[in-house]
């Protein structure tokens with residue numbers, strides 16, 4: 001995948017990550033995240049935001 005993930009795709013990724021079902025994600029998304037630090041960072045950011053909300 002040549003483009004970066006959209007906000008929607010990042011949200012979806014985090015959702016599946018939380019359920020430990022990342023393998024359900026489209027391969028194009030998984031491949032891109034593996035290669036793209038930028039998108040990875042964004043996923044981590046969203047992930048941490050959700051974790052924080054859940055902790056409170």
Ligand SMILES: [Zn+2]
Pocket residue numbers: 003004005032036037038039040
């Ligand atoms: Zn990217």
